[in-house]
Amino acid sequence: MPGDKSISHRAVMIAALAEGETVIENFLAADDCLATIRCIRALGIRVEGPDNGRVRVRGCGLQGLREPEEILDAGNSGTTMRLLLGILAGQPFFSVLTGDRSLRRRPMRRVTDPLRQMGATVLGRDNAAFAPLAILGRPDLKPLCYTSPVASAQVKSAILLAGLFADGYTSITEPARSRDHTERMLREFGAEIHVDGNAVAVKGRPQLKGTEIAVPGDISSAAFLLTAALVLPDADITVIDVGLNPTRTGIIEVMKIMGADIEVFATRKIGCEPIGNIRARSSRLVGTSVDKNLVPRLIDEIPVLAVLAAVADGVTVIRGAEELRVKESNRLTAMATELARLGADVTETRDGLIIKGGATLQGTTVDSYGDHRIAMALAVAGLAARGRTTIRGAECVSISFPGFFEVLNSLRP
Numbered sequence: 220m221p222g223d224k225s226i227s228h229r230a231v232m233i234a235a236l237a238e239g240e241t242v243i244e245n246f247l248a249a250d251d252c253l254a255t256i257r258c259i260r261a262l263g264i265r266v267e268g269p270d271n272g273r274v275r276v277r278g279c280g281l282q283g284l285r286e287p288e289e290i291l292d293a294g295n296s297g298t299t300m301r302l303l304l305g306i307l308a309g310q311p312f313f314s315v316l317t318g319d320r321s322l323r324r325r326p327m328r329r330v331t332d333p334l335r336q337m338g339a340t341v342l343g344r345d346n347a348a349f350a351p352l353a354i355l356g357r358p359d360l361k362p363l364c365y366t367s368p369v370a371s372a373q374v375k376s377a378i379l380l381a382g383l384f385a386d387g388y389t390s391i392t393e394p395a396r397s398r399d400h401t402e403r404m405l406r407e408f409g410a411e412i413h414v415d416g417n418a419v420a421v422k423g424r425p426q427l428k429g430t431e432i433a434v435p436g437d438i439s440s441a442a443f444l445l446t447a448a449l450v451l452p453d454a455d456i457t458v459i460d461v462g463l464n465p466t467r468t469g470i471i472e473v474m475k476i477m478g479a480d481i482e483v484f485a486t487r488k489i490g491c492e493p494i495g496n497i498r499a500r501s502s503r504l505v506g507t508s509v510d511k512n513l514v515p516r517l518i519d520e521i522p523v524l525a526v527l528a529a530v531a532d533g534v535t536v537i538r539g540a541e542e543l544r545v546k547e548s549n550r551l552t553a554m555a556t557e558l559a560r561l562g563a564d565v566t567e568t569r570d571g572l573i574i575k576g577g578a579t580l581q582g583t584t585v586d587s588y589g590d591h592r593i594a595m596a597l598a599v600a601g602l603a604a605r606g607r608t609t610i611r612g613a614e615c616v617s618i619s620f621p622g623f624f625e626v627l628n629s630l631r632p
């Protein structure tokens with residue numbers, strides 16, 4: 220599997236703040252993570268690669284970045300923009316961040332508000348709600364004890380990264396626990412991190428030391444192949460060395476509840492992250508319900524879960540997933556509209572989807588909305604459908620899974 224997107228971003232950013240060299244293996248060389256490398260280079264850090272999945276970062280410590288001469292372009296990547304804002308809040312210089320049309324519409328106040336409370340100056344449209352954003356940071360940020368209204372790893376990470384530049388402890392409490400790769404990796408680089416339920420605290424001004432990071436396979440990318448195996452006849456696939464961080468494995472649990480013949484084995488740890496292999500075979504599936512508390516643990520898998528639900532017997536209800544409306548596209552509307560085009564019975568609700576499974580899907584032309592996960596979910600739906608499905612704008616899979624269609628083709632019997 221291609222490397223984990225979330226972990227790849229964090230490895231480059233945290234390595235840039237560490238002292239000495241970090242070598243990253245199995246880095247995800249996809250558009251989003253390449254945007255992070257470009258931004259880090261524009262901040263004066265030497266980054267070599269990716270070369271066969273290997274990236275070398277020459278970190279210069281917490282104060283080793285320099286004022287960028289150019290606008291930092293995060294492309295389509297929310298993680299790049301939000302996490303970088305956290306780092307830039309601690310820099311005594313001026314930066315401007317922008318992104319593509321999709322990213323410029325995504326909400327940024329969730330990070331710009333707390334970063335302002337810590338002492339950064341941030342300007343942007345609608346009082347720093349949307350990119351382009353201009354930020355003037357300071358190396359002596361005020362520590363913050365923040366309660367976030369949303370369970371978001373991007374918000375949590377931005378605050379923890381800014382907390383590196385504050386004297387004392389900075390903490391964030393979320394309504395539900397989001398992915399914890401930042402906490403794990405900061406610890407790996409030498410920071411002091413405390414976790415207590417849904418609260419995380421970081422001690423400011425640590426000395427981060429360059430290290431080696433092996434990036435696990437991305438479970439969010441694996442989910443498309445696993446779903447394809449579950450919904451197609453006579454299928455049997457195994458994905459190896461996939462990340463199994465418990466804040467990311469909600470999809471496997473839901474698949475099991477739906478009756479999937481799926482097995483996790485050879486579990487072990489690489490560095491600070493658990494990994495393992497996953498085998499999935501053709502299965503008879505039944506509908507289920509997914510509630511708010513589980514959503515952060517499968518946030519990026521809901522589009523493909525909708526495909527699984529459309530093929531399963533019975534009804535699947537997904538609630539508490541309103542965050543999907545502010546992803547790379549409005550993923551609730553996108554999946555409801557496009558699955559309906561394929562013949563599925565899907566109702567969009569304020570915060571989720573109700574899917575009556577069991578319809579026979581019929582291939583047709585569908586739209587990716589320029590969103591990589593919508594394109595890949597629709598490709599899996601297209602495999603389950605009769606006849607040919609054409610996906611408009613399918614090239615956006617390169618955001619997180621370059622070679623996705625080649626991998627699918629290679630799995631043909």
Ligand code: S3P
Nearest residue numbers: 225298370371372373374518519
């Ligand atoms: C990510 C966190 C999630 C996820 C995104 C990557 C990250 O977003 O949807 O694809 O790397 O931190 P939120 O934390 O904003 O929900």
